[in-house]
Amino acid sequence: MSAAPPRLALQGIAHSFGGLHVLRNVGIEVPAGGLVGLIGPNGSGKTTCFNIVSGFLRPRAGRVLLDGSEISACSVQQRSRAGLVRTFQAPKVFERMTVLENLMVGEHKSTRTGVIEAMFGTRRARAELAACRERAERCAERFGLQALLATPAGLLPAGQRRVVELARACIGEPRVLLLDEPSSGLNSEEIEVLRRWIAELNRGGLTVFLVSHDMGLMTVCDTVHVLYFGEVIAAGSLEHVQADARVREAYLGV
């Protein structure tokens, strides 16, 4: 067994809002190149867990590790620079900016030239901008967005916004892609397209961690963790988890 640490790990995560314990001793490991899902009924703490991993919330206890290094105290921006990128339940595209510009922003962390250089239009700044635009165009091609490059993102329907958001997250070559309820607001066709995208990105070597309440979407994951009232009650392949007695009790009351 290789001694390499998992790409993403949660250890002993616990959180409460006021007196309400939302998460208790949650531990999840996402191996490099893995596709791990977190599923659970509403109120199980999935969103809280997700916000803790992505840096939008500080847990009361526990640690988050990226490739073995602790990132629990890192800000959202710092985590993003380290390669941890998330999407949002309602796709947050930059409405008044074109699709091309959205993708270009996705690469922001590669900016080496500062405000002053940009102001004076130095050769370095212009070259960097051109390279960024080129990478954005290639990314758009990869995701089938070429026709929409000049469209303001706010005018796109939900399904295409989701793709733009996905493309924007991937353009910076993240180490882990975090997907927050990626299927929300999508019809069954769009969900199928999404499923195929996720599978393809993962096949290309991208580590993915996703949160959803949609069992159908989970079929794409190699491991599924089930969260129930803040505790992981089962973990394993989807079939294993679906057959688990405690999961059946939690979901079906059986």
Added chain:
Amino acid sequence: MPPLHRSFGLVAMLVLLALWALLPLALPRHFLDMTNFAAILGVGGLGVALLLGQCGIVNIGQAAFYGCGAYASAYCTTTLGWPAAAGIGLGALISAVLAAAIGYPILRLGGFFLALATLAVGSIAGVLFFEWDWLTGGTLGIGGIPKLSLLGWSLNTPERYHYFVWVVLALALWLAHNLVNGRPGLAMRAMRDAAPAAEVMAIDMHRLKTAMFVICAVLGSLAGSLFAHYVSFVSVQSFTVERSMLFLLVPVIAGAHSVGGVVLGALFVALVPEWLSALGDFHQVVFGLVLVLVVTLFPAGLMGLAGGLLERVGRGRSTR
């Protein structure tokens, strides 16, 4: 862009340039005074436009930095006897440092709270300009500020100043254009459109806002210095909240997202009150109403209107 459009644009640019160059010969001195003031307003208003159009921040305190630059130039050249460039530089430096120091805490605020904080900054500056009369001369002001001279050529007439100040504005506009169309511009607009997503893209929003606030302050300071060396006399009346409002009006009227529109907005703000002054005190009412109407009915400002018109003309031409 189809070739017809491009050559049309080029011809228009050349015509405008020629008009600008010939303006001092055609117009009376009084009118030139106002266009020069428009250019000065444009420099200060550009800063506010950048904050409003790119970051969504309403800055009602620009007069504070305007005053800083003006008094720095005035004091350095009269009391200390320094060369003009040193005064301008010092004013810009002080404004930059103050903006960084004040901006760092207040830029954490959002929306109205931030606007109010900028208003507070402007108001406090106004009070201090008045109370610290050992520095500023209070209501008596500082007079006898020397004119600027460029390569031995003294800029002591409105005509000469015209050629100088509009070039300065053009330079500032060029710098702003680069900023807006470069990566900082993208980052700022992302921040304005969806802040959490911008965070996830590793954009350090606070640092960006602070940098822009400093740039705005430096532009305001520069405008103040240009003003001081033009009118040769500064006093507190020029650095009130009303002046901050004028700076804010420039991008609002022109359309905050357009950098070039700042010229239009500045001309409007400088010239229209003058034309309306025939109405006496009522002109201020009209002016205030114009602001309100523009915001309510034309949120994209004059440039937005013009853009919409051009689009319709273009569409009309192409459907053939």
Added chain:
Amino acid sequence: MSFGLLQQAVLSGITNGFVYALIGMGMAVIFKGSRIINAMQGEFAVVGALVTVFTMQALKLPYALAIVAGVLAGALCGVVIELLFVRPMTRRGASEESFLLLTIGLAFALAAAALYFGGRDSHMLPGFGGPGVLELLQATLPVHAAWLMLAAVGVVLALRLFYTRTLLGLAMTAASSDADGATATGIDVGRMRLLTFLLGGGIGSIAGILVTPLISMNYQMGIGLTLKGFAAAILGGLVNPLGSLFGGLALGLLESLAVVGFPSGYRDVVALSLLVVIMIAMPNGLLGRAGRSGG
């Protein structure tokens, strides 16, 4: 520093505090009912005071009726603004900056209108209960100031009763918390917002009318009042009119005490700096979370 000077500072601080509280209350009412922060609240005060002055001097109305006219003028202003500007902008889904620019523009326009109609001079109104003063220990308090405090407390109590006991008040609170839910229960959200601005305008005018006998009123005073009122409102948690009372008093006292012995110009510096510090350090006001939900 003499004890007398200190006492005087305390008394004037409390008096000012009540004025700030009244302005802040108007802002809290409008924010509570429409989620809009009204940068022109101080102008309602100017309008109310100037209309009262005008109806007394030019139309020779008795003082009480003139006051009614002033308050109505302010309320009417609020209504007109809601109908003409706020409503179409809300329908258009205007951004927060746009509303901000709108109220700032209106402040500017109203101040200019006050200049045009009222001239540059300051205007005065007679004090309630005559021009006399009360002697308290080593300090004096104008009789009118005592009436002002009573009136302010009266307004606060009336507001509290209105929001918690009357059907209309409850409906207004509901409409601003959840517009869709309120509509579903048959509440006309548009009308509620209109009433909000009516109320806010009226309270603003009352503040203006009450303060004029003490410091007179001219066209420029709107913005200063708005700033101080806003500070009071924030200290009180912004949605809570009762909170504005505490906020206003705290602000008035701090402002007065901080500059005992300094020229009065610095008082504004203190108040404004305090405002900024409060916004940064205590966004929920003195009363904490409770301030945000109360009414």
